[in-house]
Amino acid sequence: MRFYYKKIEYKIKNGKKLHNGLFSIFVNSIAIFMLKEERQQLILNEVALHNRVLLTDIAESLDVSIDTVRRDVKELDGENKLKKVHGGAVSLGFTSYGARNGTIYALEEKTKIAEKAIRLLKQGGVIFIDGGTTCLELARLIPTNLELTCFTLSLPVAFELLAKPNIDVIFIGGKISRDAQISIGSHAIHQLSEIKVDYSFIGTGYVDSLYGLTEFDWDIVQLKKAVIKASKKTVLLCISEKLNSQHRYKTCDINAINTMITELEPDNNLLNLFRNHDIRLL
Amino acid sequence: MRFYYKKIEYKIKNGKKLHNGLFSIFVNSIAIFMLKEERQQLILNEVALHNRVLLTDIAESLDVSIDTVRRDVKELDGENKLKKVHGGAVSLGFTSYGARNGTIYALEEKTKIAEKAIRLLKQGGVIFIDGGTTCLELARLIPTNLELTCFTLSLPVAFELLAKPNIDVIFIGGKISRDAQISIGSHAIHQLSEIKVDYSFIGTGYVDSLYGLTEFDWDIVQLKKAVIKASKKTVLLCISEKLNSQHRYKTCDINAINTMITELEPDNNLLNLFRNHDIRLL
DNA sequence: AATAAAAACGCATAATACTGCAAATAAAAT
DNA sequence: ATTTTATTTGCAGTATTATGCGTTTTTATT
Numbered sequence: 001m002r003f004y005y006k007k008i009e010y011k012i013k014n015g016k017k018l019h020n021g022l023f024s025i026f027v028n029s030i031a032i033f034m035l036k037e038e039r040q041q042l043i044l045n046e047v048a049l050h051n052r053v054l055l056t057d058i059a060e061s062l063d064v065s066i067d068t069v070r071r072d073v074k075e076l077d078g079e080n081k082l083k084k085v086h087g088g089a090v091s092l093g094f095t096s097y098g099a100r101n102g103t104i105y106a107l108e109e110k111t112k113i114a115e116k117a118i119r120l121l122k123q124g125g126v127i128f129i130d131g132g133t134t135c136l137e138l139a140r141l142i143p144t145n146l147e148l149t150c151f152t153l154s155l156p157v158a159f160e161l162l163a164k165p166n167i168d169v170i171f172i173g174g175k176i177s178r179d180a181q182i183s184i185g186s187h188a189i190h191q192l193s194e195i196k197v198d199y200s201f202i203g204t205g206y207v208d209s210l211y212g213l214t215e216f217d218w219d220i221v222q223l224k225k226a227v228i229k230a231s232k233k234t235v236l237l238c239i240s241e242k243l244n245s246q247h248r249y250k251t252c253d254i255n256a257i258n259t260m261i262t263e264l265e266p267d268n269n270l271l272n273l274f275r276n277h278d279i280r281l282l
Numbered sequence: 283m284r285f286y287y288k289k290i291e292y293k294i295k296n297g298k299k300l301h302n303g304l305f306s307i308f309v310n311s312i313a314i315f316m317l318k319e320e321r322q323q324l325i326l327n328e329v330a331l332h333n334r335v336l337l338t339d340i341a342e343s344l345d346v347s348i349d350t351v352r353r354d355v356k357e358l359d360g361e362n363k364l365k366k367v368h369g370g371a372v373s374l375g376f377t378s379y380g381a382r383n384g385t386i387y388a389l390e391e392k393t394k395i396a397e398k399a400i401r402l403l404k405q406g407g408v409i410f411i412d413g414g415t416t417c418l419e420l421a422r423l424i425p426t427n428l429e430l431t432c433f434t435l436s437l438p439v440a441f442e443l444l445a446k447p448n449i450d451v452i453f454i455g456g457k458i459s460r461d462a463q464i465s466i467g468s469h470a471i472h473q474l475s476e477i478k479v480d481y482s483f484i485g486t487g488y489v490d491s492l493y494g495l496t497e498f499d500w501d502i503v504q505l506k507k508a509v510i511k512a513s514k515k516t517v518l519l520c521i522s523e524k525l526n527s528q529h530r531y532k533t534c535d536i537n538a539i540n541t542m543i544t545e546l547e548p549d550n551n552l553l554n555l556f557r558n559h560d561i562r563l564l
Numbered sequence: 565a566a567t568a569a570a571a572a573c574g575c576a577t578a579a580t581a582c583t584g585c586a587a588a589t590a591a592a593a594t
Numbered sequence: 595a596t597t598t599t600a601t602t603t604g605c606a607g608t609a610t611t612a613t614g615c616g617t618t619t620t621t622a623t624t
Contacts, residue, residue, distance in 0.1 A: 173455025
């Protein structure tokens with residue numbers, strides 16, 4: 001079961017007990033006291049190699065108490081060298097993707113929007129999160145204690161959500177668009193047709209009170225239509241800069257949106273044109 | 283330096299006590315007084331050689347008080363020549379790989395493996411790339427001019443592939459495993475059943491010439507089975523450290539693998555046990 | 565809801581670390 | 595040569611750390 005520990009299989013025996021229960025291994029007949037750092041290094045090694053370890057396995061193979069291993073793992077977790085989980089530890093994925101790559105345009109506004117959107121989330125809810133930087137910001141700001149099931153098409157959003165322990169992430173697969181880093185194509189649309197979420201949080205390329213939501217890209221429109229269809233309620237996240245802009249292909253009318261969130265106060269004059277519609281402004 | 287020695291030799295011959303308990307070592311039957319610097323150099327040597335020392339060991343073998351050693355080590359730590367830890371010291375490089383966040387364990391070996399794997403790729407081919415750091419490395423090293431269609435379950439791999447302009451990336455969707463950052467579950471398996479790729483490049487948790495490929499995790503096994511089924515040829519990427527290790531759940535026999543790539547030369551003795559099988563070693 | 569496993573907590577103990585100090589002596593100054 | 599000053603070392607006492615153990619609390623699973 002643990003051949004990979006052969007190196008230290010021939011440990012102890014008549015082991016001189018060092019410290020208080022610390023074990024020693026015999027190499028060339030010399031008792032070697034194992035430093036905490038060495039033990040931790042071994043743990044990291046295991047994790048790096050197999051992606052996961054069990055505390056009990058480590059404790060047994062190193063012949064230390066499980067408490068010690070637990071403390072080690074806790075410490076390593078604190079140092080961000082691995083992730084402690086119930087019963088063991090797993091390697092940190094390479095969550096570096098979550099680290100903001102480029103700088104996000106108008107981050108402040110988008111954060112404000114995301115914060116408002118989060119107020120709509122309910123414990124145990126099932127939601128969809130679209131791609132785009134605003135939605136990514138939403139994903140990033142979801143409280144860690146909130147339990148949610150999140151569908152998404154966006155690789156960055158998926159990554160971000162994975163960092164939250166209480167969120168089930170379901171990725172809608174398909175051909176990946178290089179630009180937007182989201183699944184596109186018929187397969188993704190088909191899959192969307194098979195789900196129903198409480199809320200979907202979507203972005204848009206352009207929005208106009210008269211023409212509704214429009215996009216530059218035909219494929220994206222098809223996708224967004226599918227998303228809206230799969231949602232009990234649709235929430236549009238949109239910075240005010242995009243208001244009253246249009247493009248070629250139409251996703252839907254304003255009426256198809258239940259709630260629109262901008263970084264503005266809901267009573268801001270810029271939003272006046274939208275008040276004729278059956279839409280909630282946040 | 284010599285100067286000191288002579289002085290000391292003289293003193294010792296006359297039986298005069300040196301310092302207050304300063305120790306001496308005998309070389310060629312002549313007691314040589316050891317300077318602090320020399321002692322420290324010895325400690326550094328020891329650390330360089332074994333990556334670690336125990337204060338008690340040093341104190342005993344050099345016959346100085348542990349306080350002296352402690353002070354030496356403290357000083358060397360201050361000079362950044364080693365790292366002082368409870369009970370001893372470790373070399374600086376010792377803990378380094380874990381500290382470099384996001385750095386891949388045994389990267390060099392994995393790169394070597396990936397390079398071999400890339401030689402199997404053909405222009406216009408359709409392949410599957412598994413998750414795991416070795417496969418990620420493969421994804422990373424794919425030449426940019428190569429045109430490929432790549433299926434994957436792994437978010438990091440998908441990201442990596444998106445950076446290549448000539449690669450179509452198709453992500454197999456599903457519930458995302460937080461640990462492995464890959465799609466898991468029935469949906470992913472079902473989708474795999476609908477594709478057929480020329481080559482799949484997979485990793486494994488454990489591999490043994492007798493027991494075949496095994497995993498810690500049942501879900502992963504199901505997934506890998508589906509991958510193998512969806513492949514005309516399956517290539518196992520596996521660093522030699524994993525050879526002859528096993529775990530609970532079995533993915534497949536060695537025979538189910540067409541090619542196994544390790545960082546070793548194909549004629550390395552460590553691979554002997556695999557030669558009985560119908561498997562190509564690279 | 566019941567149960568088993570794991571984690572957390574507090575405690576005891578042994579090993580180790582630190583501090584101040586005095587002895588020895590090397591190096592410098594006289 | 596002698597005195598002074600600074601350095602090195604060991605020692606004793608105290609503080610801190612590492613570890614295992616038993617108990618309680620939490621978590622996951624059935």
